[in-house]
Amino acid sequence: MPTTYTQPRYAFRPHPGGEEHAPLVIVGAGLVGLTAALDLARRGQRVVVLDEDDTVSFGSRAICFAKRTLEIFARLGLGDRFLAKGITWNQGRVFFQSREAYSFNLLPEDGHEFPAFVNLQQYYAEQWLVEACEATGLVDLRWKSRVTGVENHADGARLSVETPAGSYSLHADWLLAADGARSLIRETLGLAFTGQVFRDRFLIADVVMTAPFPTERWFWFDPPFHPGQSVLLHKQPDDVWRIDFQLGWDADPEREKDPERVRQRVKAMLGPDVPFDLEWVSVYTFRCRRMERFRHGRVFFLGDAAHQVSPFGARGGNGGVQDADNLCWKLAAVLRGEAGEALLDSYDAERIPAADENILNSTRSTDFITPKNAAARAWRDAVLELAEDWPLARPLVNSGRLSRPSTLWNSPLNGPDEMPGLAPPGTPAPDAPVMRGERRDWLLRHIGADGGFTLLAREVTPVPLPGITTLVLTDTPRPGTLLDHSGLAAARYGLSPGECVLLRPDQHVAARFTTAAPAPILAARDKALGHGPLGR
Amino acid sequence: MTQLRTAPRLAEPDEFYAALMEAHRALDDAASRKLDAKLILLLANHIGDMTVLRQALAIAQGGKPEE
Numbered sequence: 046m047p048t049t050y051t052q053p054r055y056a057f058r059p060h061p062g063g064e065e066h067a068p069l070v071i072v073g074a075g076l077v078g079l080t081a082a083l084d085l086a087r088r089g090q091r092v093v094v095l096d097e098d099d100t101v102s103f104g105s106r107a108i109c110f111a112k113r114t115l116e117i118f119a120r121l122g123l124g125d126r127f128l129a130k131g132i133t134w135n136q137g138r139v140f141f142q143s144r145e146a147y148s149f150n151l152l153p154e155d156g157h158e159f160p161a162f163v164n165l166q167q168y169y170a171e172q173w174l175v176e177a178c179e180a181t182g183l184v185d186l187r188w189k190s191r192v193t194g195v196e197n198h199a200d201g202a203r204l205s206v207e208t209p210a211g212s213y214s215l216h217a218d219w220l221l222a223a224d225g226a227r228s229l230i231r232e233t234l235g236l237a238f239t240g241q242v243f244r245d246r247f248l249i250a251d252v253v254m255t256a257p258f259p260t261e262r263w264f265w266f267d268p269p270f271h272p273g274q275s276v277l278l279h280k281q282p283d284d285v286w287r288i289d290f291q292l293g294w295d296a297d298p299e300r301e302k303d304p305e306r307v308r309q310r311v312k313a314m315l316g317p318d319v320p321f322d323l324e325w326v327s328v329y330t331f332r333c334r335r336m337e338r339f340r341h342g343r344v345f346f347l348g349d350a351a352h353q354v355s356p357f358g359a360r361g362g363n364g365g366v367q368d369a370d371n372l373c374w375k376l377a378a379v380l381r382g383e384a385g386e387a388l389l390d391s392y393d394a395e396r397i398p399a400a401d402e403n404i405l406n407s408t409r410s411t412d413f414i415t416p417k418n419a420a421a422r423a424w425r426d427a428v429l430e431l432a433e434d435w436p437l438a439r440p441l442v443n444s445g446r447l448s449r450p451s452t453l454w455n456s457p458l459n460g461p462d463e464m465p466g467l468a469p470p471g472t473p474a475p476d477a478p479v480m481r482g483e484r485r486d487w488l489l490r491h492i493g494a495d496g497g498f499t500l501l502a503r504e505v506t507p508v509p510l511p512g513i514t515t516l517v518l519t520d521t522p523r524p525g526t527l528l529d530h531s532g533l534a535a536a537r538y539g540l541s542p543g544e545c546v547l548l549r550p551d552q553h554v555a556a557r558f559t560t561a562a563p564a565p566i567l568a569a570r571d572k573a574l575g576h577g578p579l580g581r
Numbered sequence: 582m583t584q585l586r587t588a589p590r591l592a593e594p595d596e597f598y599a600a601l602m603e604a605h606r607a608l609d610d611a612a613s614r615k616l617d618a619k620l621i622l623l624l625a626n627h628i629g630d631m632t633v634l635r636q637a638l639a640i641a642q643g644g645k646p647e648e
Contacts, residue, residue, distance in 0.1 A: 419610075419611065419614065420614060422611075423611060423614035423615045423617075423618050424614075424618045426615055426618075427615045427616075427618035427619040427622060428618075428622065430615070430619070431619055431622060431623075435623075437622070437623070437626040438622060438626075441622070
């Protein structure tokens, strides 16, 4: 049982039963479902969330929250909590047998509010999301509410919900399925989920200890304390350390979960003199697979329900949060009547390539970490042996290619790029330090903050445009503008005086203009709202 | 675009072959495989051109010269 964290228990409220109708329903109050609920609520939408449990997830699970994910949580008002509690790390070390083969530094660029990664147990993120959802007054969190059936109709989905107080039927105009890798919604609707199974097993141990290890990501290939397999060590808050032991396919999952056996493994790793407690243990296998499409009429699949990756690279939780970021502004725009339903097809157009990128990277990492035959092992060991002395081999060492945000290169929503070069349409908006009056501030805090489109203009004040918030960057202090005192904002967006960039509500570049003339900007905004042909 | 050079270029082919055999002589299968892998990694980095490397890979997999 966890000793460093007390799981909250959320109240179950009995439902009167019968038939009910709701515009927006999310199934799954996990990391991704809660992110979507909060995002939609902050856009003024009422949301019903169904979850079969009455608490947050158990064990550390997703632990590495990537920069883009932190920026999304900052947009949702939770950025400071992640920074304050999370463990920021930049240094990674890779060991081969008893020697260090190679180390890397993520070398985060200066002038961003958020670091490359913070480590945090998933339950904290979920707890904060629940609190923030409740504070909106718009999220109806229904705990102990298990979906037992779903029908997909042209005008929405009909759910059968089972609770301790009885069953009821819930008709959702729009349904977001964030119910995890074994999604009942996906399985009930008979939708395929295909890809590669990896014949390997891993043991996760959350260990409490005050250890002398630095705040770094350590990865061992074939270490003396766990021969022939790999081990990954991450530091988390509360002196909790996450250790992933590769076990091989023949391991017996039940036997491996035996706490005494896990203790022996950890002891072999830490040495006899390091006291520790076990918080949580789990044995898992993994797959890399995805659904053919994530939108099915009025049902959307997000996170692990839609796509599954191996854990190397921190691409599961981060990918899922980015799904929610992508979908929610579009759905809110449709519900407000600002966009047609065709806009929602762009969720597939934008998030399927992102899922493929994550699957490709995590599959390659897995192939390196888990050699499939003698030749693959020889190659991997050759890379690791060379890496210690020869830099040429280091780029080939693959202990996980860590999550990076996907650029929406071929999105049908992308508008013109009148000054090609930096931050092309589809790019997640780069952050930069700015000054607002005497106060130090960050550019991203002002982009999408009001839920709408933003026009970022340098040294020019565009005429006010309906539905677009104007943000003026200046080189010298001027009231009502953001001072680009370091020049980093102009540099990162490639903006010369008089030029401007249109940004989507999810902080992605929509289009780039050499002047602030209204007509092309409004046309690009309309395109980004899905008005007009959406063919790829 | 650079092409894989397929005309003979080694001034001392027998010497190269003998050096390879010598390197493998005392090794078991696993060590031999690792030696070859290191050699290919070093040479691939020297070549540094994915097009050329793909051409070499295709020939190694049984590709035939174009007529």
